[in-house]
Amino acid sequence: MADKTPPAAKQNSNALICCCQCASFKFFENTADHNSPHALGECKGESWDGSRGQWALFQHHCSAFESNFAAP
Numbered sequence: 001m002a003d004k005t006p007p008a009a010k011q012n013s014n015a016l017i018c019c020c021q022c023a024s025f026k027f028f029e030n031t032a033d034h035n036s037p038h039a040l041g042e043c044k045g046e047s048w049d050g051s052r053g054q055w056a057l058f059q060h061h062c063s064a065f066e067s068n069f070a071a072p
Contacts, residue, residue: 017065018057022062027040027041028042039056046064047064
């Protein structure tokens with residue numbers, strides 16, 4: 001099956017990324033209905049280390065990263 005990810009959304013797998021910039025990252029729900037940028041969240045895709053729980057601002061390499069920012 002062909003890769004349907006737009007080229008602008010792909011990331012160099014050698015670059016360091018943060019999960020909070022990825023389309024697959026979601027913060028865990030909380031009763032206060034807000035999150036610190038440093039809060040724990042979850043990867044809804046294929047995580048870089050095999051763990052569902054991910055720190056939003058921890059820099060790491062990830063071959064499955066897809067930017068959540070629209071291309072200009």
